[in-house]
Every structure is written in structure tokens, then in C-alpha cells.
Amino acid sequence: MSMHIEIGLNAIASYRRMSYEIWYALAEYVDNSTQSYANNKADLDAAYTREGEGLEVRITYERQGSDPVLRIVDNAMGMNYQDLEHALKVAYPPAISTGRCRYGMGMKTSSCWIGNRWSVTTKKLGDTNEYTVEINVRKIENGNSELVTKTIANQPADTHYTRIEIRDHNREFKGRTISKIKDYLRSMYRMDFRAKSLRLFYNDEEMIWEEFDSKLRRNKAGELYKREFIFDVGGRTAYGWAGILDVGARADTGFSMLHSDRVVKGWPDAWRPEGIYGHNRNDLLNQRLLGEIHLEDFDVTHTKDMIQWYGDEEDLVEKGLKDAIADLLPIARTPWKDQEDERGPTDGEVDLAISGLRDELTSPEMIDKISITVLPPEEALIASLARIAEPVKAGRTPDIQAKIGDLEVWVYVVPTDVGPFDPYVVCETGANSKVIVIINMQHPHVSQISGEQALMNYFRHCVYDAVAEWQAQKVRSTLDSNTIKMLKDGLLRVSLLMEQHAASSREKHGAI
Structure with missing residues (x-):
């Protein structure tokens, strides 16, 4: 039967x-x-x-x-x-x-x-x-x-x-x-x-496609920073090209994946293999590296919006691509000496931000907040923050656990267990070498943040405020606001120093 x-x-x-x-x-x-x-x-x-x-x-x-x-x-x-x-x-x-x-x-x-x-x-x-x-x-x-x-x-x-x-x-x-x-x-x-x-x-x-060649960087000989590549993946062939934008634009970067000479995933939502681009980063490589990869020997989903990966195929393609364009990666990470860092805001964006903040500072709502004259006793405030912090510490694993010399920094990014009326951040910076930061994702300010880079900068400020306060406590018996700001200023320069040191090291070893 x-x-x-x-x-x-x-x-x-x-x-x-x-x-x-x-x-x-x-x-x-x-x-x-x-x-x-x-x-x-x-x-x-x-x-x-x-x-x-x-x-x-x-x-x-x-x-x-x-x-x-x-x-x-x-x-x-x-x-x-x-x-x-x-x-x-x-x-x-x-x-x-x-x-x-x-x-x-x-x-x-x-x-x-x-x-x-x-x-x-x-x-x-x-x-x-x-x-x-x-x-x-x-x-x-x-x-x-x-x-x-x-x-x-x-x-x-x-x-x-x-x-x-x-x-x-x-x-x-x-x-x-x-x-x-x-x-x-x-x-x-x-x-x-x-x-x-x-x-x-x-x-x-x-519909007309505008090529990227006019936007690519050229070397001193006038040649485009653009490489064709071809590599084997278990008997199947992947091929294409990779290039580096002269003026960074994250929206244009990533790899377009093609099958049967048709893009299945690509600009304006290109493939960004994590082994090359990292996770939600906005460094120079993420601003500059782009290309096309043809994967004719692989399957596509029935909606033809992605390659249908089986087993470890995606990992193998990602590794093959990374090896094939290894010479371009350090170049993409290097600041150009003839350009300022293109990731900064434009003049128009600065003007809009100034205008928005001016309106906020002069609003009746701001006047109401500044006019508050009664504050709860410090003991009551500490107890209130502890009631928020203790359940989080007891019931969650930190999203970040960083060891910085003798200092431990634990960061909790909390989407639940807190509410819109709770503080935007709760910090514990005791005398021991441990800083705990709890970021309230239910706070109304978070809803005004758009994009991963803006959110990362918000997290930076929440964490670096706490770290700078810990530093100030360690070196001075009383907390001084100018000291904290000076210490935080140094922390905010770390990401740029990391890029500069990496570029200097590559130049020293003849990678450019």
C-alpha cells in the first residue's frame, strides 16, 4: 500500500x-x-x-x-x-x-x-x-x-x-x-x-545602471584600486571584482551577489560578509570596500532574493573571497592623506543639529525641567537605582564584559525589565575595580536614535561617562566635573587612535 x-x-x-x-x-x-x-x-x-x-x-x-x-x-x-x-x-x-x-x-x-x-x-x-x-x-x-x-x-x-x-x-x-x-x-x-x-x-x-568606476580610488600611477578575482569552492567557481571607493559612502559598499548574470542580493542592500566587514561596524573599510561576486554554480532560493546556502558553503565562499582580495583590505582601512575622514557630518547636518538643539534648549518643556528645585535624598536615589540594577544583574548575562588592565566593565543593554520612566542609564562605579552600566532601551530618547552608528555612539557615551567617573574617583577623593570631562575626552579618542595605529603599522611594513 x-x-x-x-x-x-x-x-x-x-x-x-x-x-x-x-x-x-x-x-x-x-x-x-x-x-x-x-x-x-x-x-x-x-x-x-x-x-x-x-x-x-x-x-x-x-x-x-x-x-x-x-x-x-x-x-x-x-x-x-x-x-x-x-x-x-x-x-x-x-x-x-x-x-x-x-x-x-x-x-x-x-x-x-x-x-x-x-x-x-x-x-x-x-x-x-x-x-x-x-x-x-x-x-x-x-x-x-x-x-x-x-x-x-x-x-x-x-x-x-x-x-x-x-x-x-x-x-x-x-x-x-x-x-x-x-x-x-x-x-x-x-x-x-x-x-x-x-x-x-x-x-x-x-532604468539605467550607473557604474562605480568613476567613484573608485586611484593609486599614484593613476590605476584604479580594483581587482578581479576568481577562486574555487569545492569544485565550484566564484569570480568577480572588488574595489575601493575614493570618497566613502557606506550605502554603496558591500558585495552584489549575481546568479545567471542577475543580482540576487546587492546594492542597495548588498552582502556584507562578517569575516570581512565585521558586525555593525562603521570603520573605513565599511565605508569603502565594494564589488560583485558571481556564484553561477550555487543554488538560489525559489524567490531568487538570495543564494541558497547548504552546509558550510557561505563560510567557504566568504573565506575564499577574503583570501582573494587580501591585498585590498589594508588599503581600504588606511586614511587618505589628501582627505579628511569622510565619515564626519556635513555642514548641512551640523546646521540642522544646531537648529534642533537650539529649539530643544529654548522650549517650555526644557524650562520646566530646569526649574526643578526639589531633589530626592541621595540615600533614596541610591536605593531606587539599586532596585533597578539588582534584578538585571541577577537575571541577565552582561552583553559586554571587557577587561581593561585592572578594570572590569560590564554592560547590560536592557530591552525589558525596565520602563520608559526609569533612568536612561544606571551606573555603579564603586571603589573596587569594576564598573557596571545598565542601558535602558525603553527610555524615550532611544526611539529618536536611527542607525547602528548613532546607537553605538549613544552606548559609548553611556559607558564612557561611567568609566571616566571611575577614573576620577580613583585619582581624586572628590568628583570634579572638569576632571571627568577631561578623562572622557581621552576615551572618545580611542577609536580614531586604533585606526591611526593600524594604518601606521601597515605603512611601516610596506602593506600600502
Whole structure:
């Protein structure tokens, strides 16, 4: 006796709940168009020569009252009845499954994720019939799987196109989403743009990829700090290039991962292998190092938004990449002698910060806080802080345990067990060589901090205030505010000194 797996029709409705991003959903249609061209290149090139055109894909989002429509139109090969029938079968891989279309899922999952009603109209080069099929996800979900196809005969044999229209959307396209769609699409298809094999439009705006070469640093001989690389990973090949930006811009750095000459993860959300970039750092290397890595011999996820790693594949690729570009890493970490550190704030950012702080200092709310004249007794304040600190110390492991000579620094970053009305930080700096810092992540000030670097600087100030106070207690019997500020000033210079010493050491040993 044997059993057979069965998949119910309502499975198609689950596509709308997939963890997906709209730009990857749209990329599925572009993948189909570009793969259609690759599979039929000779016939289409001949047609394009006659027509004075090339492959074009146009994505249009139109708001039509309460029922917006997303339309994707291409002039690729098109489909005959058998091709269309096959394309509408879920998880039936295409006849050629080694390129961008592999799993037989893309058009169906994307269309159902975007909307509940969609249609495909298509005509194949050389055929004389145009076919239209309409898909109503809610009807299919309720057990009606019949798809009625409309045929228009006697069409010109030399026309070729596919048009997909999606309505009854599950999510809106608006605001920053549209800007991100365009950024991701122009990044994903950079190889096609380089080869001039695709013109891609979003709402009549042509997507154009701007190369990074003009932004890369040059050495004294005028050569770009850019290296091509190739390495082996267990019999599979990885190749690409790495470069160093002249003017640092963290948003541009990281490696774009390509599969089948299409970016699966890359700018503006590039891969940042931790063995190279570290974890949430903002040093010079993180501001400058970028590149592309082709991983044709590896698998991709079925949504084609990441390489599908198995076992230790990611670690092996990361190690191979680090070894292949080892000569660039010390250069990326070195401050340029002809530039100031580009990580500092711009004049505009300084002006905005001054204006914001001026408004805060002169606000009625600040006047109320300054006007407080009654403070709790010191003993009561110490007891109140102890009631916060003791449960944290008893129930949590420190997030940071640092040994600095004879001093131990324990830092707790506490997201719970404290509240918005508790102090922003609780510090214990007793006579023994131990400093304990408890940072309250529920404090309202934390909600105004954006980005890992800003948060790291906030943590710095919380911790260095406590360390400077401990230093002052150690060297003087009474705490003096100027002494504490002087000691903290030195602590705030440590990160820059670390970079300068590292650069000096590399120069001394001829690494540059």
C-alpha cells in the first residue's frame, strides 16, 4: 500500500502571505522576458533587426480609482497555447531550467502575491493566434480550477508579445516603495544593461545602471584600486571584482551577489560578509570596500532574493573571497592623506543639529525641567537605582564584559525589565575595580536614535561617562566635573587612535 501527496487548490491563496519584497516579485516577470530572449535569441534578433528594436520590458502601475492595475508588457518571444498551458502549471520547471527561470514558480507566486485577479495575454512569433487567460485566485481557492482561455485568430505572424495585468491588489505601491523598486531593478539587471540586451522601463522611466568606476580610488600611477578575482569552492567557481571607493559612502559598499548574470542580493542592500566587514561596524573599510561576486554554480532560493546556502558553503565562499582580495583590505582601512575622514557630518547636518538643539534648549518643556528645585535624598536615589540594577544583574548575562588592565566593565543593554520612566542609564562605579552600566532601551530618547552608528555612539557615551567617573574617583577623593570631562575626552579618542595605529603599522611594513 502506498500514499500520494496531494496539494489542495487553496494552496495558491497562500502565496499572498509569502515573505516577499515587491521588487523581487517584479523581477520574476523581467526574468521570464530575458530568459525568453536568451532561449530564442537568433529568431528574436532577426525580428528586432527588421523592427529596428531590441528587447523591451515595460512595467506600469496605474491608479484607476479604487482598483489600480499593474501591467507588465514585453516584446520577447511570446507563447503559443502549449507554452501558456505549461507556464500556468505550478512548480513545473521550464524545458530549459538552467538560466533565470528554474522552478516554474515565479509568475504564479508573484502575481498571486501582488493581486487576486490577473490575466496573461500573449502571442508567439510565427504563430497567428493571440491567447488571453484570466486567473481569479479567490475562485481557485474555493475549488474552481477551470481557466477559460480566449483566442483571437488571424493575427500577423511577425508580432510577438506578452502582457500581464494584475488587479485587486493585496498591497499598495506608494512613497519610498516606488523609489526602492526603481533602485533594485536598475541594480538587478546591470549585466543586461552593460550588454545592451535589455531596455527596462518603470512608468516610462528607463532604468539605467550607473557604474562605480568613476567613484573608485586611484593609486599614484593613476590605476584604479580594483581587482578581479576568481577562486574555487569545492569544485565550484566564484569570480568577480572588488574595489575601493575614493570618497566613502557606506550605502554603496558591500558585495552584489549575481546568479545567471542577475543580482540576487546587492546594492542597495548588498552582502556584507562578517569575516570581512565585521558586525555593525562603521570603520573605513565599511565605508569603502565594494564589488560583485558571481556564484553561477550555487543554488538560489525559489524567490531568487538570495543564494541558497547548504552546509558550510557561505563560510567557504566568504573565506575564499577574503583570501582573494587580501591585498585590498589594508588599503581600504588606511586614511587618505589628501582627505579628511569622510565619515564626519556635513555642514548641512551640523546646521540642522544646531537648529534642533537650539529649539530643544529654548522650549517650555526644557524650562520646566530646569526649574526643578526639589531633589530626592541621595540615600533614596541610591536605593531606587539599586532596585533597578539588582534584578538585571541577577537575571541577565552582561552583553559586554571587557577587561581593561585592572578594570572590569560590564554592560547590560536592557530591552525589558525596565520602563520608559526609569533612568536612561544606571551606573555603579564603586571603589573596587569594576564598573557596571545598565542601558535602558525603553527610555524615550532611544526611539529618536536611527542607525547602528548613532546607537553605538549613544552606548559609548553611556559607558564612557561611567568609566571616566571611575577614573576620577580613583585619582581624586572628590568628583570634579572638569576632571571627568577631561578623562572622557581621552576615551572618545580611542577609536580614531586604533585606526591611526593600524594604518601606521601597515605603512611601516610596506602593506600600502
